[in-house]
Amino acid sequence: MKQDQRFPNLHILDHPLIQHKLTHMRDRDTSTRTFRELLREITLLMGYEITRNLPLTTLRIETPLQSLDAPVIAGKKMVVVPVLRAGIGMSDGLLELVPSARVGHIGVYRDPDTHRPVEYLVRLPDLAERHFILCDPMLATGNSAVHAVDVLKKRGVGDDQIVFLALVAAPEGVQVFQDAHPNVKVYVASLDERLNEHAYIVPGLGDAGDRLFGTK
Ligand code: URA
Numbered sequence: 001m002k003q004d005q006r007f008p009n010l011h012i013l014d015h016p017l018i019q020h021k022l023t024h025m026r027d028r029d030t031s032t033r034t035f036r037e038l039l040r041e042i043t044l045l046m047g048y049e050i051t052r053n054l055p056l057t058t059l060r061i062e063t064p065l066q067s068l069d070a071p072v073i074a075g076k077k078m079v080v081v082p083v084l085r086a087g088i089g090m091s092d093g094l095l096e097l098v099p100s101a102r103v104g105h106i107g108v109y110r111d112p113d114t115h116r117p118v119e120y121l122v123r124l125p126d127l128a129e130r131h132f133i134l135c136d137p138m139l140a141t142g143n144s145a146v147h148a149v150d151v152l153k154k155r156g157v158g159d160d161q162i163v164f165l166a167l168v169a170a171p172e173g174v175q176v177f178q179d180a181h182p183n184v185k186v187y188v189a190s191l192d193e194r195l196n197e198h199a200y201i202v203p204g205l206g207d208a209g210d211r212l213f214g215t216k
Helices: 016-026 032-050 088-097 143-154 171-180 208-213
Strands: 002-004 007-012 056-062 067-073 077-084 105-110 117-123 130-135 162-165 185-188
Touching: 007 171, 016 032, 032 088, 032 130, 032 162, 032 185, 032 208, 077 088, 077 143, 088 130, 088 208, 105 143, 117 143, 130 143, 143 162, 143 171, 171 185
Parallel strands: 007 185, 077 105, 077 130, 130 162, 162 185
Antiparallel strands: 002 007, 056 067, 105 117
16 A cells, blocks of 8 residues: 555555456556456455454354354444446445445536536435445546535545545546545555646546446
């Protein structure tokens, strides 16, 4: 795991397998099917890392040989919240790791002129005592990410109950996110160079939603 001095809460998961798969996702010639598979695989690898510090407790079980106080994940249940629509490509991978997680949805689209987020859907499970993983592959302007965290915080969820998981981030977006939510951890596979004039991440991978769903 790598850090960038500018962004204390940004964690860059630069495992070789993640980097390798991301390179193939960036390639413009990669098919929709392969793009989708790679996003799922990368999310599994990232999910493994971000759940590393989940608290454990013990459960008394009987093995065929004896009783054992064996480790199980403690306490708070997990909620996976994809930011629609590209976040869906990541929530699938996370749900393979934690099949009992609840799933919320936050639908936000980017106004093409202002690049500001416009909310069109919020559906969340009971929020008490839960850990939230918000996911969206592209942390570009940071506006949708900030908005998604606002949605949870307005409902009383604490900073330490939320992590934001993205695939690729632009420094401009990470700065916006950090200014708005300095105590929410962000995990990415890559911190890219910059945003272009259309608010696309460069070098990036293009429009993640279109590449994931085969739309234009
Ligand atoms: N959303 C995307 O899908 N790609 C970008 O580069 C920026 C925002």
